[in-house]
Amino acid sequence: xxxxxxxxxxxxxxxxxxxxxxxxxxxxxxxxxxxxxxxxxxxxxxxxxxxxxxxxxxxxxxxxxxxxxxxxxxxxxxxxxxxxx
Numbered sequence: 192x193x194x195x196x197x198x199x200x201x202x203x204x205x206x207x208x209x210x211x212x213x214x215x216x217x218x219x220x221x222x223x224x225x226x227x228x229x230x231x232x233x234x235x236x237x238x239x240x241x242x243x244x245x246x247x248x249x250x251x252x253x254x255x256x257x258x259x260x261x262x263x264x265x266x267x268x269x270x271x272x273x274x275x276x
Contacts, residue, residue, distance in 0.1 A: 196258075200258065200262045203262070203266065204262060204265060204266055204269065207265075207266045207269035207270050207273075208269060208273065210270055211269060211270040211271075211272070211273025211274050212273055214270060214273075214274045215273060215274045218274075222274060222275075226275055229271045229272075229274050229275035230271075230275050232267065232268075232271040233268050233271040233272045233275060236264045236265070236267045236268035236271065237264075237268050239264050240261055240264040240265060240268070243257065243260055243261055243264070244261060
């Protein structure tokens with residue numbers, strides 16, 4: 192059952208790729224002035240992911256909460272990276 196949860200999370204992360212391209216194509220004019228913000232969102236998402244992962248190694252955090260937060264941050268990082276590039 193645990194494998195099914197991770198498989199679903201990976202499928203959701205893979206959905207971030209077409210969503211990023213869709214966002215990039217729909218908002219072409221807004222992206223010109225907002226590229227610095229997408230770069231900031233991408234960088235902060237990656238930093239928060241690493242910080243949360245390191246903190247969870249030393250502090251006992253609910254595994255479901257940790258996984259949800261980390262995968263959400265990775266999803267945001269993927270969408271913002273594709274939109275930014």
